[in-house]
Amino acid sequence: MKKIAAALFKEKCLAILDRLTSEGLIITKHGKPVARIIPIDTEGRALIGTLKEKLTIHGNVFSTGLKWNVKS
Numbered sequence: 001m002k003k004i005a006a007a008l009f010k011e012k013c014l015a016i017l018d019r020l021t022s023e024g025l026i027i028t029k030h031g032k033p034v035a036r037i038i039p040i041d042t043e044g045r046a047l048i049g050t051l052k053e054k055l056t057i058h059g060n061v062f063s064t065g066l067k068w069n070v071k072s
Helices: 006-011 013-018
Strands: 002-005 025-029 032-037
Touching: 002 006, 006 013, 006 025
Parallel strands: 002 025
Antiparallel strands: 025 032
């Protein structure tokens, strides 16, 4: 997903909105993301799989990471 500084977005807002892709756009302030813009016609199911190969999972996602000490 492309990123753009808030000041540049403010300056060219209408032109950017005209060229907005289905992937959307992240607006940053001082390099930190503050907002994401996606087209209104993007349905939820169209977003499925858009983060494939962009995220890394560390550890077991099916575990809380806590060990239980259960005594009967």
